[in-house]
Amino acid sequence: MLLFVMTIRESIESAFADVPYPGDDNVTRCTHEDCLECDEIAAYFRGTTWRDHTLEQLREHHSAITMFTPEAFHYFLPAFMLQSLGHWREADMIPHFIAAQFSPAKPDADAVMQQYCAERWSIFSQRQRETIGAFLREYSAAGLHPWFSRDIDYVVSRLEAHEPA
């Protein structure tokens, strides 16, 4: 069990090692103008690396997962995964927020939502997707939220399906 956790941790660290910092003015984006929540999230993450955050801090800022630009999501996702891994209870909703980012847009979603989902999907390499899939599989296996595991399993199979970027 411990060995398996170590392996996922190492594969996250190596799969995301070369992702560049998104840039100070490219941390959050939403459809609201002068959005205080985006400003607060951006101020918190700006100038930090994905190694600078505790699980408690990330849990406080977990809505960032939905407000990051695609580039910032790409860069900071390993922080959320590494801190949550094996600490599922303390991670609370973080794994669900991550899984939701890799669900396809609903057929009736508007153009903005379609583009949002497509961007979040295409920025990750196949190796990174497999790593995210392994992380979610481990979360699902922990059995904390069995009613959610079918959704997680669907997202995992999508991540592992080798769909072109």
Ligand SMILES: [Zn+2]
């Ligand atoms: Zn906002």
